Amino acid sequence: MTTSRAQQRSLALNLLIWVFVVVWLILAAFPFFWTLWGSFKVELDFFSITDWTDALFGPRTEASYGRPFTGAGYEGAWVQEEFWKAVINTSIVCVSVVCISLTFGTLGGYALSRSGYRYTFWLLIIALIFRALPQITLVSGYLQPFFAWNLWGILPTTIIVLVAINQPFTLWMLHSFFTKIPMELDESAKVDGCTQFQAFRYVIIPVMWPGVITTGLFSFLLAYNDFAVAAMLLQEESRTMVPAIAAFLGTTQTEGNVMFAVAAVVSATAPLFVMVLFFQRQIVSGLTAGAVKG
Amino acid sequence: MKHRTFFWFFLPSGLAMFLFIFLPILSVISQSLFTPHDAVLVTVENCGPFGCTEETTVDQEATEALRSDQPLGQWAGLGIYLDRGHLAINEVRQLWQTAPSWGSFFDRLGNLPFYRAMGFTLTYTFIVTPLTILAGLAIALAVNTLSSWLKGLVIFFSLLPFIVPPLIGSLILFWMIDARGVVGSFIQWAASDPGLSLKASTGLTWITLMVYGVWHSAPFAFVIFYAGLQTLPQDTLESAVIDGASRWQRIRYVVVPHLMPLVTFVALIQLMDNFRVFEPIIGFSASAHARSLSWAIFNDLGGETRLLSSAAATSVLTIICVAILLSPVLVRTWRDFNGKT
Numbered sequence: 002m003t004t005s006r007a008q009q010r011s012l013a014l015n016l017l018i019w020v021f022v023v024v025w026l027i028l029a030a031f032p033f034f035w036t037l038w039g040s041f042k043v044e045l046d047f048f049s050i051t052d053w054t055d056a057l058f059g060p061r062t063e064a065s066y067g068r069p070f071t072g073a074g075y076e077g078a079w080v081q082e083e084f085w086k087a088v089i090n091t092s093i094v095c096v097s098v099v100c101i102s103l104t105f106g107t108l109g110g111y112a113l114s115r116s117g118y119r120y121t122f123w124l125l126i127i128a129l130i131f132r133a134l135p136q137i138t139l140v141s142g143y144l145q146p147f148f149a150w151n152l153w154g155i156l157p158t159t160i161i162v163l164v165a166i167n168q169p170f171t172l173w174m175l176h177s178f179f180t181k182i183p184m185e186l187d188e189s190a191k192v193d194g195c196t197q198f199q200a201f202r203y204v205i206i207p208v209m210w211p212g213v214i215t216t217g218l219f220s221f222l223l224a225y226n227d228f229a230v231a232a233m234l235l236q237e238e239s240r241t242m243v244p245a246i247a248a249f250l251g252t253t254q255t256e257g258n259v260m261f262a263v264a265a266v267v268s269a270t271a272p273l274f275v276m277v278l279f280f281q282r283q284i285v286s287g288l289t290a291g292a293v294k295g
Numbered sequence: 296m297k298h299r300t301f302f303w304f305f306l307p308s309g310l311a312m313f314l315f316i317f318l319p320i321l322s323v324i325s326q327s328l329f330t331p332h333d334a335v336l337v338t339v340e341n342c343g344p345f346g347c348t349e350e351t352t353v354d355q356e357a358t359e360a361l362r363s364d365q366p367l368g369q370w371a372g373l374g375i376y377l378d379r380g381h382l383a384i385n386e387v388r389q390l391w392q393t394a395p396s397w398g399s400f401f402d403r404l405g406n407l408p409f410y411r412a413m414g415f416t417l418t419y420t421f422i423v424t425p426l427t428i429l430a431g432l433a434i435a436l437a438v439n440t441l442s443s444w445l446k447g448l449v450i451f452f453s454l455l456p457f458i459v460p461p462l463i464g465s466l467i468l469f470w471m472i473d474a475r476g477v478v479g480s481f482i483q484w485a486a487s488d489p490g491l492s493l494k495a496s497t498g499l500t501w502i503t504l505m506v507y508g509v510w511h512s513a514p515f516a517f518v519i520f521y522a523g524l525q526t527l528p529q530d531t532l533e534s535a536v537i538d539g540a541s542r543w544q545r546i547r548y549v550v551v552p553h554l555m556p557l558v559t560f561v562a563l564i565q566l567m568d569n570f571r572v573f574e575p576i577i578g579f580s581a582s583a584h585a586r587s588l589s590w591a592i593f594n595d596l597g598g599e600t601r602l603l604s605s606a607a608a609t610s611v612l613t614i615i616c617v618a619i620l621l622s623p624v625l626v627r628t629w630r631d632f633n634g635k636t
Contacts, residue, residue, distance in 0.1 A: 010440070014542075015440075018437045018440055018441075021433070021434075021437045022434075022437050022438060022441065022449060025434050025437075025449075025453070026449060026452055026453075028510065029452050029453050029455055029456050029510075029514065030452040030455060032456075032467045032468060032471055033455055033459075033467065035471065035477060036467050036470065036471075039470075047470075047476075048470070048473060048475035048476060049475060050475050053476075053477045053480045053481070056477060104307070105307040105308040105311055106308060108304045108305070108307060108308065109304065109305045109307070109308030109309065110308075111304060112296065112300075112301045112304030112305045113305070115296045116296040116301045117296075118298070118301075122632055124305070124309075126625065126628065126629075128312070129621075129625075130618075130621065130625075131312060131316045131317075132567065133567040133570075133617050133620075133621055134316070134320075134614060134617060135570065135571035135573070135588070135589050135592075135613060135617070136571070137571070137573060137589045137592045137593050137596075137610075138320075138323065138589075138592060138610035138611075138613050138614055139315070139316060139319045139320070139323075140592075140596065141323055141326070141592055141595075141596055141603065141606040141607050141609075141610045142318075142319030142320060142321075142322040142323040142326070142607070142610070143315075143319055143322075144596065144601065144603060145322065145326060145603055146322060149366075161311070161315065162315050164311055164315075165311040165312055165314065165315030165316055166315070166316070168308050168311055168312050168316075169312065169316075171308075172308060197296060197297075197300045197304075198300075198304075201304075222458065225460065226459075226460035226461065227460075228460065228461070228462050228573075228574050228577075229573065229574075229589070229593065232593075232597075233593070233596055233597070243460050243462050243463065246462065246463065246466070247462060247577060250466075250580075259470075262466070263470065266463050266466055266467060269460070269463055270459055270463060273455075273458050273459055274455070276458075277451060277454050277455065277458060278451070281447070281450065281451055281454065284454060284458070285450065285454075285518055285522070288515065288518045288519055288522075289518065289519055289522035
């Protein structure tokens with residue numbers, strides 16, 4: 002590959018770029034590795050008054066457990082504070098939200114992309130406005146009716162609420178994806194005698210998976226990351242991970258068990274790390290797909 | 296596509312949004328106009344051998360009857376909006392008349408809960424959004440010069456702050472900036488002030504929250520700008536070089552205009568997301584120094600006494616703010632759309 006004149010750089014500039022990139026990498030990644038490392042220490046090492054290097058070598062951890070690493074924080078979080086329940090709840094919520102919102106979203110997004118009428122524009126604009134509303138404002142609208150109809154505190158309610166909150170984004174994303182699939186595909190199927198639904202079922206569904214997987218990743222992230230809805234709509238037994246961690250803070254700070262919360266935070270971050278590892282390409286393409294459209 | 300077919304395709308999605316986004320907005324509005332009923336009190340005079348005593352008790356039956364008769368509560372009109380917890384009309388009027396200068400007017404306005412939350416939310420939104428765009432652009436320009444296998448690695452690590460739940464991200468940073476944490480001790484050492492704590496003062500707390508905000512969303516801006524840079528027209532760049540444009544001029548007059556639509560997009564998304572800033576305040580335990588509108592609603596809803604009406608009024612005011620914030624975008628989109636047809 003020949004480098005053009007536009008790409009030539011002086012040594013000083015190259016150095017500057019390198020320093021900048023390295024600084025950004027440290028800013029972005031170091032906190033996660035530091036917390037991962039520190040989660041295997043005792044609190045007095047991770048939050049050391051005397052010397053910050055204690056968190057690296059763990060002298061007090063060694064004094065208590067004979068090794069510089071301990072799984073005590075994880076044991077406390079998962080067994081004693083029953084974090085595993087929150088993990089199960091989160092899995093249920095995430096899987097259901099992704100499946101339902103993709104089903105609704107593909108149908109809706111497909112229809113929006115294939116209908117040339119004016120109302121599709123307005124529906125997309127309304128979806129954009131809904132997307133802009135802070136979730137917590139909606140939550141204050143849910144509480145009274147949900148209490149009255151005894152829907153409060155259970156997982157299905159939270160799942161359907163998250164699906165609804167997810168819809169505007171899912172619609173936008175899948176709409177922009179379906180507009181890229183040529184209309185001729187389903188038109189020709191319809192000429193051959195298919196109904197619109199059959200055209201969707203036999204012609205569009207086989208080719209839509211890349212876009213659906215990308216959208217699904219973002220639906221998953223929304224459900225996984227949600228705090229406001231789950232914290233307000235779920236009772237203690239059916240809590241998901243993020244509100245459970247927030248609840249840890251209240252109880253553990255007084256008992257001196259901050260390390261439980263640290264271990265729980267690391268446990269909740271690990272699946273996301275793996276997800277980025279495998280789906281980096283899809284996440285990046287999803288982010289940019291929205292941008293190209295917008 | 297026929298209207299009928301469209302309707303059936305769109306129905307599940309539309310119904311979900313209607314039931315759980317549109318109706319809740321109506322519910323919020325109605326809740327903000329009513330207050331819960333007070334308990335019906337009855338005073339009975341008990342006369343016994345030792346004289347008469349007056350006793351006030353709650354008439355459970357009458358209270359129950361009143362509540363089921365008017366389930367929405369007592370009509371309060373705009374009363375909740377105007378009270379001290381929200382727009383605080385009386386207090387503001389009084390301040391307006393008594394405050395000696397603009398500075399002290401705004402200073403005292405900041406003591407009223409709603410204006411205080413509004414002040415933080417707006418400051419946060421309008422500082423973090425431009426900084427995010429600048430940081431994202433700088434990272435994208437820098438990463439774009441790297442060799443391709445390094446790019447993948449940098450993008451991988453860059454995505455982490457963006458992808459973790461905001462509460463978790465802020466907790467991770469919060470533990471590091473703790474006075475006993477690694478960054479906290481470093482700052483104390485750098486400032487040679489062993490008592491320095493980022494949590495102690497309002498100004499430092501605000502800065503911490505904003506740094507977190509940029510850290511969290513810069514990757515998003517970076518990825519989008521980076522994708523935009525891949526489609527940069529090379530011949531325009533070449534001709535700029537031939538015309539003698541310096542590196543800075545090329546960025547200023549070729550790259551930035553090319554990325555402008557993306558900048559608008561990132562700004563729009565960031566305005567929406569930063570305006571709802573909430574989880575970092577919980578994660579950084581910063582509510583003593585910084586409160587946002589979302590935090591105020593959450594605080595009203597939680598706790599022993601659920602102040603539904605108060606939360607609803609704040610929610611309606613927040614929705615109005617979002618509408619005002621979005622209106623330029625909406626007007627522009629509408630014009631574009633009308634121009635096309």
